[in-house]
Amino acid sequence: MTAPVAIIMGSQSDWETMRHAADTLTALGVAHDTQIVSAHRTPDRLYAFAKGAKAAGHRIVIAGAGGAAHLPGMTAALTELPVFGVPVESKTMSGLDSLYSIVQMPAGIPVGTLAIGKAGAVNAALLAASVLALTDSDLATRLAAWRKAQTDSVAARPEGAA
Ligand code: RP5
Numbered sequence: 001m002t003a004p005v006a007i008i009m010g011s012q013s014d015w016e017t018m019r020h021a022a023d024t025l026t027a028l029g030v031a032h033d034t035q036i037v038s039a040h041r042t043p044d045r046l047y048a049f050a051k052g053a054k055a056a057g058h059r060i061v062i063a064g065a066g067g068a069a070h071l072p073g074m075t076a077a078l079t080e081l082p083v084f085g086v087p088v089e090s091k092t093m094s095g096l097d098s099l100y101s102i103v104q105m106p107a108g109i110p111v112g113t114l115a116i117g118k119a120g121a122v123n124a125a126l127l128a129a130s131v132l133a134l135t136d137s138d139l140a141t142r143l144a145a146w147r148k149a150q151t152d153s154v155a156a157r158p159e160g161a162a
Contacts, residue, residue: 002057003031005128008049008075009088010038010065017088018064020118024125028142030132033058039070046071050078060128063111064121066090069101072111082131084124085111 005025009018018034025032037046053061053075061079063072064086072085087098095116103113112127114120126143133140 003033004057004059004132005030005032005062005125006049006053006058006060007032007034007062007064008037008071009034009063010036010040010069010071012036014064014066014088017117017121018062018086020121021062021064021086021125024122025129028125028129028139028146030125030129030139037063037071037075039065039074040068046074047078050075053079054081060084060131062086062121062124062128064088064124065102066095066098067092067101069098072102072113073105073109076105076109076111083111084127085113086120086124087113087116089117 007018007021009015022032022034037049039046058081061075061081061083063075063083065071066088067090069087072083076083085102087095087102089095090097099116102111105111114124129139129143133143
């Protein structure tokens, strides 16, 4: 069976960020497929992936890219699947360029845009899991347990305080 979540990224250099999406999905028991698909360097690969993603059985696409980050928007233009965009932190502009490139979509082609960097990658995975959990009660149970463990891990007082 095809993985319900496809994680795509513009470059190998994005993996350091996007692996947090993959790790989070793994922790929740959500199968995912991970590919490098560049809007600029491999446009034919992008077209083939996005046009075929729904028929291939994917239900959600998480797309991470940095700089002039056209990957999430172009993917959303080519598929009806929900696309969550992760702005990868860039060296020159700390990811603000990535964020603006991804978040400022024209009306009609939505990209659900997350925070810059690791937090965005983790939250894209959690959002994907939340959507899938609407029709998967076992996943809903695992997601609730994940959230409870997170809550339980937060101390009432800061370590080192008097
Ligand atoms: C984007 O350009 C990628 O998403 C990456 O974040 C950025 C830099 O890519 P590399 O030059 O590191 O391959 O397309």
